[in-house]
Amino acid sequence: xxxxxxxxxxxxxxxxxxxxxxxxxxxxxxxxxxxxxxxxxxxxxxxxxxxxxxxxxxxxxxxxxxxxxxxxxxxxxxxxxxxxxxxxxxxxxxxxxxxxxxxxxxxxxxxxxxxxxxxxxxxxxxxxxxxxxxxxxxxxxxxxxxxxxxxxxxxxxxxxxxxxxxxxxxxxxxxxxxxxxxxxxxxxxxxxxxxxxxxxxxxxxxxxxxxxxxxxxxxxxxxxxxxxxxxxxxxxxxxxxxxxxxxxxxxxxxxxxxxxxxxxxxxxxxxxxxxxxxxxxxxxxxxxxxxxxxxxxxxxxxxxxxxxxxxxxxxxxxxxxxxxxxxxxxxxxxxxxxxxxxxxxxxxxxxxxxxxxxxxxxxxxxxxxxxxxxxxxxxxxxxxxxxxxxxxxxxxxxxxxxxxxxxxxxxxxxxxxxxx
RNA sequence: GGGGAGGUGGCUGAGUGGUCGAAAGCGCCCGCCUGCUAAGCGGGUAGGGGGUGUUGAGCUCCCUCGAGGGUUCGAAUCCCUCCCUUCCCGCCA
Numbered sequence: 423x424x425x426x427x428x429x430x431x432x433x434x435x436x437x438x439x440x441x442x443x444x445x446x447x448x449x450x451x452x453x454x455x456x457x458x459x460x461x462x463x464x465x466x467x468x469x470x471x472x473x474x475x476x477x478x479x480x481x482x483x484x485x486x487x488x489x490x491x492x493x494x495x496x497x498x499x500x501x502x503x504x505x506x507x508x509x510x511x512x513x514x515x516x517x518x519x520x521x522x523x524x525x526x527x528x529x530x531x532x533x534x535x536x537x538x539x540x541x542x543x544x545x546x547x548x549x550x551x552x553x554x555x556x557x558x559x560x561x562x563x564x565x566x567x568x569x570x571x572x573x574x575x576x577x578x579x580x581x582x583x584x585x586x587x588x589x590x591x592x593x594x595x596x597x598x599x600x601x602x603x604x605x606x607x608x609x610x611x612x613x614x615x616x617x618x619x620x621x622x623x624x625x626x627x628x629x630x631x632x633x634x635x636x637x638x639x640x641x642x643x644x645x646x647x648x649x650x651x652x653x654x655x656x657x658x659x660x661x662x663x664x665x666x667x668x669x670x671x672x673x674x675x676x677x678x679x680x681x682x683x684x685x686x687x688x689x690x691x692x693x694x695x696x697x698x699x700x701x702x703x704x705x706x707x708x709x710x711x712x713x714x715x716x717x718x719x720x721x722x723x724x725x726x727x728x729x730x731x732x733x734x735x736x737x738x739x740x741x742x743x744x745x746x747x748x749x750x751x752x753x754x755x756x757x758x759x760x761x762x763x764x765x766x767x768x769x770x771x772x773x774x775x776x777x778x779x780x781x782x783x784x785x786x787x788x789x790x791x792x793x794x795x796x797x798x799x800x801x802x803x804x805x806x807x808x809x810x811x812x813x814x815x816x817x818x819x820x821x822x823x824x825x826x827x828x829x830x831x832x833x834x835x836x837x838x839x840x841x842x
Numbered sequence: 843g844g845g846g847a848g849g850u851g852g853c854u855g856a857g858u859g860g861u862c863g864a865a866a867g868c869g870c871c872c873g874c875c876u877g878c879u880a881a882g883c884g885g886g887u888a889g890g891g892g893g894u895g896u897u898g899a900g901c902u903c904c905c906u907c908g909a910g911g912g913u914u915c916g917a918a919u920c921c922c923u924c925c926c927u928u929c930c931c932g933c934c935a
Contacts, residue, residue, distance in 0.1 A: 463891085463893095464903095466904085468903080470904060477860080478915095479915095480860095480916080481860045482860090492916080510891095
């Protein structure tokens, strides 16, 4: 969330950012409620101060008149403090609904169409035959099964079997080894269920609860991304500045209800209720966060490069970047069979937006005051679509799949993937 | 799931109704001392919010001893609920 103090001083800036993001920001309500809350708080705290004073005096004097007054003032203080607390709670709830600002380098725009391609890597491969889609290939090879998954779980689920499951595992291993071995990340295996406070911390709640699955009768949510447990890992801590930056990589399943996604072009292994993802999360000093975002993004790109997959890097425009993001890149991988790009990674900087919600702070140096961290994260990468791109890019005329060289160690060295 | 013990500042840990936002030790910071280092000596050292003020000095008030309620003029301390940790039993991968 944004600092209340900042909204007080720069309401127009907050309004403008919200508008360009296509979000609502209850700025006027906040300013009004903030004014009333502070008024009320002042009255309440003065009464409390008086009560404390009288109470202390009574301890010494045992004067019944002091006692009487203390009781009286105490009642008032209690009443007013309750009022103030009620206002503050409303205020806090409103604050959680104000979108983040965005960096000046973010292009202004309304939709996907206004995102800007920053660079491309590789090129669309040529085929001497009509390339097939990953789901055609996957079903023909017997490594992807949507029908049985529908019976077992429902639509938007899939089984990977045999070489398909192994390919996913190979990709996970490859990504984790790259990020831990060469990019300096610490591997984390986090909880897959988290409480509401964590969901608020990374800004899935209160606004986007419908996008996630919740466990019945318990305050637990299936994580929509490892960003949630990993970013919240240091919630309410004051970290030693000397330990920064913290770089974590986590492989987890992710769960999304995909409410409202029906009807979009999502045939295949693309938009699942459950999917695997290797996620990069960084907690860094504010001054270094923009640089850290570019670095994190290039680390995600490195996965695609080593896999030899053609992709483009986009910077998201204001209208498409999201509620909490300060700046966001998408990596879109080319799928020759589908004939379009699929998003395999979103790399976002949140500035202190999440850090304020989750109270993630650090002490720059001993004796100095705590400051909020900056948080960022990005997929490195989403498994489903990376797997799709591998199948579609490395398909052969005979329906087999050439195993990308970097994955061969995880396939016992085999070069071709045939039907199971 | 049943029973016991417990959750206090960066850490260890004392504190069972006011003199406690909190002893002591460790750590850390500043200074002194000694060729250097270590040791020693002195001082400082929780977080959040409001007001005023400065622009990131200060002054002042309020809140916070796992969380939320309650009793009381007054709660770290007493009562209730919940969460978490740990031990024993049960169950289990």
